[in-house]
Amino acid sequence: MPDADAQLDATGLVCPEPLMLVRNRVREMASGAVLHVLATDPSTGRDFQNFCRFMGHELLAEERDGDRFEYWIRKG
Numbered sequence: 001m002p003d004a005d006a007q008l009d010a011t012g013l014v015c016p017e018p019l020m021l022v023r024n025r026v027r028e029m030a031s032g033a034v035l036h037v038l039a040t041d042p043s044t045g046r047d048f049q050n051f052c053r054f055m056g057h058e059l060l061a062e063e064r065d066g067d068r069f070e071y072w073i074r075k076g
Helices: 017-028 044-055
Strands: 006-010 034-039 058-065 068-074
Touching: 006 017, 017 034, 017 044, 034 044, 044 058, 044 068
Parallel strands: 006 034
Antiparallel strands: 034 068, 058 068
16 A cells, blocks of 8 residues: 555544544645545545545545555645
């Protein structure tokens, strides 16, 4: 998976909290930086895809391991 510049643990949180935390963290990052996100809410896949598309970021990868989801987002 891509190397990450920052990590955000949103495990145990439900919509819209993971998305709001990601939005705030990405806002603080430099363009091109990669954020690695851990989550347990299944709706985060859809939320993060839409967030990246609308905000000009790139969803580099996503993985699922049981009830745990991982995402790598590059700031646009």
